[in-house]
Amino acid sequence: MPVMTSFERLSEEEKYKQFMERIEAGEKIEADDWMPEEYRMTLVKLIAMHGISEIMGALPEKEWVPKAPSLRRKLGIMAKVQDEMGHGQLLLRVAEDLMAPLGKTREEIMQDLFKGDLKFHNVFHMPAPTWADAGLIGWLVDGAAIITQTNMLDASYGPYARALKRICAEEVFHAQHGESIILALAEGTKVQRDMIQDALNRWWDALLMFFGPDNASTTGTSKQDITIKYRIRTKTNEQLRQDFFTKYVPRILSLGLKLPDETMYFDKKQGKWIYKQPDWNQFKEIIRNNGPKSKERLRLRELSYRNNAWVREALSGQSAAV
């Protein structure tokens, strides 16, 4: 006869109370621990989206891997994009463990992506038409990612916090890789310098959108309140965006680049950056897979998935013969 432990005898409400006490005391929740449904679902959505964004995020940079302009740059960008795929793998493993009690697998994650139910990050819907875009993605998109991920390093869910620790360490190298490409261009010919300014202008709105809307009134929904309540993150979207400005605006200016938002300034009294809001309606369209490159990149992923179905079948030991 199975023996009920004292925890199992508690009511749902009591379990919830104990759970909240644990995370408020800074304890880590592990995959097999009891957790409220809302917590599990929030994590699944967040981590699956993060994982799939790493994988979709390889696609814009991948365009430049075969084209990188020197042997050193070829090796650097190959290593960088490989790391991103590795992050995707690591995160999907974390999401898979959370999904297991729901009877779901990676197959569902991929199918949700193709159906448009699982979103990927807004920045990876954008075009990367020049080599400077490849540098800028490493420098500023990865720079922005470091800021949002550092905000979750102490997440209450242990497996995610540990994965992020490793990811953040690698992202620092990526940002240096991107910065090195950008520095070479900034010290180069006029054509090279113009390439970076163009790329910065092109990416500015997407970078602001990267941190998400200030609050739910902007786009209708926002998960930030729930993630803060469950101690998955600490800072709000707007705080993170401000941190990004503080870190990168001086660096952008020191390279002799112009800020794409000419109205922007730091208000000393309020202690914050005043800037022009990006078009949040466009943001909504982008994450609905109506961004400039959404369909094309999804098509790449879906096509490769279908094209390699025979390989997965062979590995699973099932005969492909019908």
Add this chain to the structure above:
Amino acid sequence: MEGRDSTMKIMKPEELMQHPEYKEVLIELLFQLADDDLIIAYRGSEWLGLAPHIEEDVAFSSISQDTMGHAAMYYQLLEEMGVGNADDLAHGRKASERRNAVLLEEVNGSGHYLHEPRYDWAFTVVRNYFYTQAKKVRIDSLKSCSYVPLAQVAVKINMELYYHLMHWKTWFIQLVNAPGEARERMKNAVAKVLDDFAGVLTLGSKGKKMAEFGLIEDEDLLKQRWIQAMKPIFEQTNLNLPNNFGMKRGNGRNGEHTADLDEAIATLSEVYRLDSLANW
């Protein structure tokens, strides 16, 4: 020295000045080695994000990265010999100047890496496995190369090669032994790869001289070693390994190439050509 008639060792590039014929043959060998690795690593990089599963994407891109690193080491040796800047040698040479085997330049499948790629995983596994085994045989021989800087590079490459070979061998055996469609696809890929595999195994018109100078052993001997290594795998998987292989689409060692290489060079040098004098 494993029966070689020459015991001469060249320690530094500066010493090559006194041996013009040796230098010429060494340059030829280095271009074959460098161009082979560059183009197969390039084809590997096109697969990025499109591999059968995410774990493979990570592993394959790591292998392509190593292989690109090997190409860079060979081009660096050429640079030190005064042949030209390594980046110019990798990016700036026309197809007719390239010495890679034709098999390695062939596209991964139909479509472009950014538009409707329908890449052939069976062909990729077979090409990479067979090539990596040939590379292993060559590297083992190069470890006692009379040009010591190349022997040292061979020792470094050899360490990574162990994992590459294990990776492709595992894929090969798994897919060949899988029932139905997978085995059929693999058999077709084996036939396709062997049709051009003589182009991988040959050392070109200067091959005899390479052996004479103690740079690398004779190509017939290397070919036999490749067959010896592959035979048990073919037996184990019930496949037939012929004794002779084809060179259907030309000898890359002589600068004979297909349009696939022109297109690959145009892509891999696209940014470099915007301004080949600029610092990137």
